[in-house]
């Protein structure tokens with residue numbers, strides 16, 4: 001029951017099973033089967049010895065101690081980011097991908113604004129727009145209405161000017 005010569009394992013056990021065994025991820029009954037088999041199968045035994053050696057090495061591996069300079073630089077960055085002005089933090093969060101919610105909110109506001117401009121002359125309490133936005137952008141109808149009334153205020157201010 002030999003497989004290709006360059007593939008490790010013998011066909012009775014696949015490599016993944018052996019790796020799981022070496023990592024201690026097999027349930028007891030399967031682990032017993034693997035142990036039993038490896039006593040009679042030289043290729044599986046060799047692979048298991050290799051894996052066991054690797055795990056021993058990993059267990060012995062101690063990460064290099066981090067230098068004081070690194071810790072100081074890290075804390076400095078954390079402190080800097082906490083005390084940075086809001087626009088710096090916004091910029092940082094946009095750089096790290098946190099801009100998505102901001103973009104959806106902006107798009108939502110724009111949507112409300114467009115809806116408001118078109119609906120304003122027809123109906124003053126244009127809640128179809130508000131509820132459409134509320135369902136589409138995860139806002140409550142009340143929040144959407146607030147956005148709408150704010151935009152109304154802005155328009156009034158423009159008329160005064």
Ligand SMILES: [Zn+2]
Pocket residue numbers: 009010011012013037038041042043044045
């Ligand atoms: Zn085998």
